[in-house]
Amino acid sequence: MRIGELAARTGLTKDTVRFYEKTGLVSSSRLPNGYRDFPPEAETWLHYVRTAQSLGFSLAEIARTGEELRDAPDEAEALSALLEEKIHLIDARVAELNALRAELATRVGTGCPLRARERQERTGRAGRPEPTPVVGPAARGTVRAGR
Numbered sequence: 001m002r003i004g005e006l007a008a009r010t011g012l013t014k015d016t017v018r019f020y021e022k023t024g025l026v027s028s029s030r031l032p033n034g035y036r037d038f039p040p041e042a043e044t045w046l047h048y049v050r051t052a053q054s055l056g057f058s059l060a061e062i063a064r065t066g067e068e069l070r071d072a073p074d075e076a077e078a079l080s081a082l083l084e085e086k087i088h089l090i091d092a093r094v095a096e097l098n099a100l101r102a103e104l105a106t107r108v109g110t111g112c113p114l115r116a117r118e119r120q121e122r123t124g125r126a127g128r129p130e131p132t133p134v135v136g137p138a139a140r141g142t143v144r145a146g147r
Contacts, residue, residue, distance in 0.1 A: 001043075003028075003036045010046040017046070025049060025063055056086065 007014045020026045021036070026045060028036040045066070052062045065082050072078035 001038050001040065002031075003038065006038045006042055006046070009043050010050070012046060012050070020046065020049065023059060023063070025059065025066075055083075056090070 001009075003014050003017055006012075007017050010017075012020075017026065017038075021028060026038065026042050026049075028038045028042070031037050048066070049059075049062055052065075053059070057065070068082070069075055069078050
């Protein structure tokens with residue numbers, strides 16, 4: 001099927017289908033006139049891709065897991081394992097975000113939230129205050145430029 005038909009059947013734009021082809025998520029052959037010719041299973045696959053994206057999977061994860069699913073003896077069991085793995089990743093992220101939220105909540109109303117602990121230590125005890133611990137991405141070693 002040609003790209004326009006595939007796009008219409010999947011609710012995607014032609015540009016999106018081209019992007020997915022460029023990134024290796026879907027493939028086509030070329031007709032003698034140069035048009036792309038997608039196999040019928042491309043429609044089912046692209047519906048899967050969109051559903052997986054809506055469930056929080058990245059395109060890289062979809063590409064990796066798609067091959068795993070195709071080669072799995074029991075596709076339903078393999079898909080359930082992938083979903084459970086994603087749930088564990090989400091749970092870990094939620095825990096990190098909750099810890100960050102708790103840290104931010106302790107700094108609300110203290111003036112400068114970045115200096116709250118230093119001020120508390122200065123006013124609460126003598127001597128030089130200890131440095132404020134870093135919380136969030138910097139603590140995990142993933143400092144982003146410009147932040």
